Amino acid sequence: MKAVVLLSGGLDSATTLALAKEQGDTCYALSFNYGQRHSAELNAAKNVAQSMNVTEHKIINLDLTQIGGSALTDKNIAVPQAPSEGIPITYVPARNTIFLSYALAWSEVLGINDIFIGVNAVDYSGYPDCRPEYIAAFENMARLATKSGVEGHPFRIRTPLIHLSKAEIIRKGTELGVDYSLTVSCYQADEHGHACGMCDSCRFRKEGFSAAGIPDPTIYI
Amino acid sequence: MKAVVLLSGGLDSATTLALAKEQGDTCYALSFNYGQRHSAELNAAKNVAQSMNVTEHKIINLDLTQIGGSALTDKNIAVPQAPSEGIPITYVPARNTIFLSYALAWSEVLGINDIFIGVNAVDYSGYPDCRPEYIAAFENMARLATKSGVEGHPFRIRTPLIHLSKAEIIRKGTELGVDYSLTVSCYQADEHGHACGMCDSCRFRKEGFSAAGIPDPTIYI
Numbered sequence: 001m002k003a004v005v006l007l008s009g010g011l012d013s014a015t016t017l018a019l020a021k022e023q024g025d026t027c028y029a030l031s032f033n034y035g036q037r038h039s040a041e042l043n044a045a046k047n048v049a050q051s052m053n054v055t056e057h058k059i060i061n062l063d064l065t066q067i068g069g070s071a072l073t074d075k076n077i078a079v080p081q082a083p084s085e086g087i088p089i090t091y092v093p094a095r096n097t098i099f100l101s102y103a104l105a106w107s108e109v110l111g112i113n114d115i116f117i118g119v120n121a122v123d124y125s126g127y128p129d130c131r132p133e134y135i136a137a138f139e140n141m142a143r144l145a146t147k148s149g150v151e152g153h154p155f156r157i158r159t160p161l162i163h164l165s166k167a168e169i170i171r172k173g174t175e176l177g178v179d180y181s182l183t184v185s186c187y188q189a190d191e192h193g194h195a196c197g198m199c200d201s202c203r204f205r206k207e208g209f210s211a212a213g214i215p216d217p218t219i220y221i
Numbered sequence: 222m223k224a225v226v227l228l229s230g231g232l233d234s235a236t237t238l239a240l241a242k243e244q245g246d247t248c249y250a251l252s253f254n255y256g257q258r259h260s261a262e263l264n265a266a267k268n269v270a271q272s273m274n275v276t277e278h279k280i281i282n283l284d285l286t287q288i289g290g291s292a293l294t295d296k297n298i299a300v301p302q303a304p305s306e307g308i309p310i311t312y313v314p315a316r317n318t319i320f321l322s323y324a325l326a327w328s329e330v331l332g333i334n335d336i337f338i339g340v341n342a343v344d345y346s347g348y349p350d351c352r353p354e355y356i357a358a359f360e361n362m363a364r365l366a367t368k369s370g371v372e373g374h375p376f377r378i379r380t381p382l383i384h385l386s387k388a389e390i391i392r393k394g395t396e397l398g399v400d401y402s403l404t405v406s407c408y409q410a411d412e413h414g415h416a417c418g419m420c421d422s423c424r425f426r427k428e429g430f431s432a433a434g435i436p437d438p439t440i441y442i
Contacts, residue, residue, distance in 0.1 A: 144349060
């Protein structure tokens with residue numbers, strides 16, 4: 001079976017790719033150069049894609065800084081160094097919807113019906129577009145949006161990590177041979193992919209390795 | 222009230238913008254430079270936006286030729302000169318989903334909850350992402366995807382043309398003073414915006430003016 005896998009270069013999407021491959025899927029990886037704060041993430045995506053022998057790795061250019069509204073797409077907004085109440089300022093408006101829409105378009109052109117995304121609703125920042133109910137609604141919309149859906153070949157949005165803790169994700173990925181030293185999770189990594197250790201994303205990652213009892217290969221600034 | 226209006230430069234979106242303005246909405250127009258076959262469409266969008274005094278007109282660059290799969294985004298696929306069975310090859314995979322996703326992102330940043338799109342399910346090419354059930358599913362997904370939705374301010378996708386015939390759309394727009402000579406509907410217009418007169422989009426437009434009994438200002442090649 002074939003699948004399109006969204007690949008950010010972070011820990012979760014690398015594990016998702018490993019899980020898709022474990023199920024025997026021929027994988028097409030999709031990443032976005034969307035104006036994120038650093039390029040280390042995209043370099044990580046390229047390295048992960050290569051290490052897992054994907055069939056094709058497409059990087060789409062799209063400039064979300066034209067829209068802004070988030071610490072990740074507007075350099076005038078600082079990345080918080082401590083947890084906050086509610087949905088944090090690192091939330092990027094409609095980001096997963098935009099990413100999944102491109103994945104949907106590419107899948108339809110490739111004749112593929114399975115789209116993997118590494119969203120997680122356990123150890124996460126409370127982003128609305130990581131929740132199961134959102135994914136179900138996207139899947140329903142995708143069925144109605146597309147020629148494939150209308151012709152009886154609906155898309156499945158597959159979220160193998162959605163109910164796992166970060167420690168469970170790391171244990172599973174380690175079993176499957178994911179090289180987490182290639183991945184970058186930090187919202188403000190430097191050009192070498194070294195991590196700040198303080199942002200939400202670093203915190204979830206660090207606590208995950210600790211709880212999994214697996215050495216953390218991350219290099220901190 | 223404020224609204225984001227998707228503006229392609231064609232007849233339908235120009236009429237949609239006029240209807241949004243008639244309702245007293247302060248309008249933010251959104252267009253896409255997506256690798257369409259010709260630039261006349263975007264020039265038309267700029268002229269329409271200016272003629273209707275929108276508050277801001279944003280043009281987002283996104284390259285759907287990286288994805289292809291349609292006569293409109295792959296120059297190796299010819300635009301059909303006659304009607305075909307089923308969903309035609311001018312269908313662009315997930316295009317309205319991608320466009321609405323960007324509109325959703327921008328609306329959320331602007332604090333706007335109304336998004337207008339000129340889809341029509343009467344005199345149309347059978348594209349799945351123009352149907353009311355698709356729009357309803359997108360709206361539901363958007364509510365779950367966003368911070369605004371979660372916080373009790375869901376988005377409305379407003380489709381004032383969806384049940385109108387092309388003639389009704391043209392009559393309504395003419396009443397509201399839309400200058401249709403500024404608009405370009407043709408899938409393969411030349412650089413002056415002159416139309417082929419043969420593609421699906423030209424045919425619907427031509428028959429619409431004829432049925433409305435209104436002189437057609439289109440210049441044909």
